[in-house]
Amino acid sequence: MLRISKMTDYATVLLARLAAAPDRQLTATQLAAQSHLGAPTVSKVLKQLHRRGLVSSTLGLRGGYRLARPAAEITAAQILDALEGPVALIECARQTHQCSIESTCGVGRAWQRVNLAIRRSLQEITLLELAGLGGEPVRFAALERALRGGRAERT
Amino acid sequence: MLRISKMTDYATVLLARLAAAPDRQLTATQLAAQSHLGAPTVSKVLKQLHRRGLVSSTLGLRGGYRLARPAAEITAAQILDALEGPVALIECARQTHQCSIESTCGVGRAWQRVNLAIRRSLQEITLLELAGLGGEPVRFAALERALRGGRAERT
DNA sequence: GCAATATAGTACTAAAATAGTCCTATATAG
DNA sequence: CTATATAGGACTATTTTAGTACTATATTGC
Ligand code: FES
Ligand code: FES
Numbered sequence: 001m002l003r004i005s006k007m008t009d010y011a012t013v014l015l016a017r018l019a020a021a022p023d024r025q026l027t028a029t030q031l032a033a034q035s036h037l038g039a040p041t042v043s044k045v046l047k048q049l050h051r052r053g054l055v056s057s058t059l060g061l062r063g064g065y066r067l068a069r070p071a072a073e074i075t076a077a078q079i080l081d082a083l084e085g086p087v088a089l090i091e092c093a094r095q096t097h098q099c100s101i102e103s104t105c106g107v108g109r110a111w112q113r114v115n116l117a118i119r120r121s122l123q124e125i126t127l128l129e130l131a132g133l134g135g136e137p138v139r140f141a142a143l144e145r146a147l148r149g150g151r152a153e154r155t
Numbered sequence: 156m157l158r159i160s161k162m163t164d165y166a167t168v169l170l171a172r173l174a175a176a177p178d179r180q181l182t183a184t185q186l187a188a189q190s191h192l193g194a195p196t197v198s199k200v201l202k203q204l205h206r207r208g209l210v211s212s213t214l215g216l217r218g219g220y221r222l223a224r225p226a227a228e229i230t231a232a233q234i235l236d237a238l239e240g241p242v243a244l245i246e247c248a249r250q251t252h253q254c255s256i257e258s259t260c261g262v263g264r265a266w267q268r269v270n271l272a273i274r275r276s277l278q279e280i281t282l283l284e285l286a287g288l289g290g291e292p293v294r295f296a297a298l299e300r301a302l303r304g305g306r307a308e309r310t
Numbered sequence: 311g312c313a314a315t316a317t318a319g320t321a322c323t324a325a326a327a328t329a330g331t332c333c334t335a336t337a338t339a340g
Numbered sequence: 341c342t343a344t345a346t347a348g349g350a351c352t353a354t355t356t357t358a359g360t361a362c363t364a365t366a367t368t369g370c
Contacts, residue, residue: 002157002235002273005328012266027345040331047347060338063345076269080157111159111167111285114231117276118157125269160357182316195360202318215367216315 008083010037010045015079016131018055019071025064045083052082071131077122163238165192165200170234171286173210174226180219200238207237226286232277 013035018026026034032042046065049055056068067074168190173181181189187197201220204210211223222229 002159002239002270004157007329009266029345038330041329043346044330050347057346058338059336059346061344062339063337065346084157111164114277114280115157118273121272121276122269130266162358184316193359196358198317199359205318212317213367214315214317214365217368218316218366220317 004080005084007041007045007048008080010035010041011049011079011083012076012127012130013037014042014045015049015054015067015071015074015127018065018067019127019131019133022067022071025058025062025066027064031065049082052078054078054082067127071127071133074127075123076125076127076130077119079127080122159235160239162196162200162203163235165190165196166204166234166238167231167282167285168192169197169200170204170209170222170226170229170282173220173222174282174286174288177222177226180213180217180221182219186220204237207233209233209237222282226282226288229282230278231280231282231285232274234282235277 014031017031017034028043028046029039031046032039035042046055046057050057050065053068054074055065057063057065169186172186172189183198183201184194186201187194190197201210201212205212205220209223209229210220212218212220
């Protein structure tokens with residue numbers, strides 16, 4: 001249940017590598033070799049990450065990629081959004097809800113709460129933690145809170 | 156990000172309908188009409204729900220479906236599992252992890268914790284709440300108040 | 311027994327999403 | 341000017357998901 005795409009998985013791996021070498025500039029080829037992933041695929045992911053502002057790039061010879069900001073300021077939610085867009089748990093949970101059976105079901109509202117809770121938990125996980133660099137354990141306080149409270153979100 | 160399949164969505168709708176009529180037996184055709192969904196699809200979903208023990212069925216004339224147990228004892232996690240199986244957030248999070256780059260990445264562990272947290276949250280949502288039948292807003296608000304004093308939020 | 315109704319199981323087809331590749335353009339260092 | 345590297349987009353292949361169809365079996369009521 002609840003898979004993330006391979007591309008997103010790759011993205012976290014690549015970002016973790018960049019996080020481990022914050023002052024260096026790594027090329028797509030280098031990252032592909034380090035990660036044992038295909039070079040074209042890695043390139044594609046990095047391009048997407050650049051589009052979404054998670055990495056900065058330098059063109060030309062001696063170019064490459066680095067994190068656009070410190071690993072502690074990049075969250076799992078941002079990575080997910082960057083690769084998969086703001087798709088929600090179910091169609092009904094999207095802002096423009098045009099579910100055909102909405103009037104008769106009433107389930108959508110509850111799923112939205114679940115969706116919200118998950119988003120909140122993902123916003124508390126930083127790349128630092130994903131990369132295993134932070135030392136602090138992953139926390140899920142917000143998840144617990146959101147599940148019970150169900151407050152509004154702004155993202 | 157993090158979609159559930161349409162089938163799972165349908166399942167919650169159908170289960171919610173069954174939950175709303177706990178003492179009646181509804182046929183697939185009736186449920187399809189109520190939910191404005193295709194009859195073959197509804198039938199398929201119900202068969203799967205029966206296989207996974209979430210609904211009980213009666214064969215033959217005057218047959219139909221009903222919940223296998225009270226709505227309060229059916230959780231969102233169970234519904235998800237019934238329709239989509241125990242697939243995890245990423246391949247690496249599965250019990251039989253055979254990720255090819257596992258040795259070099261170290262990201263898997265953190266995702267596993269995210270995965271676990273999401274599962275736990277889904278286990279706390281019951282069908283009663285999904286169906287909008289429980290008194291859940293009060294209960295959640297009270298719990299939140301009791302638990303308040305948590306930690307700060309991050310974007 | 312027999313016909314009608316309804317679920318059970320399974321196999322198949324169609325459609326959509328995802329993954330991966332390739333090509334062209336552009337920027338930079340030397 | 342050339343080699344290297346990213347940027348963007350188009351394309352194909354694969355996989356997953358959704359939906360349909362068909363056969364078998366159980367139950368009711370005549
Ligand atoms: S399935 Fe869309 S609102 Fe319920
Ligand atoms: S991507 Fe599989 S263990 Fe990291």
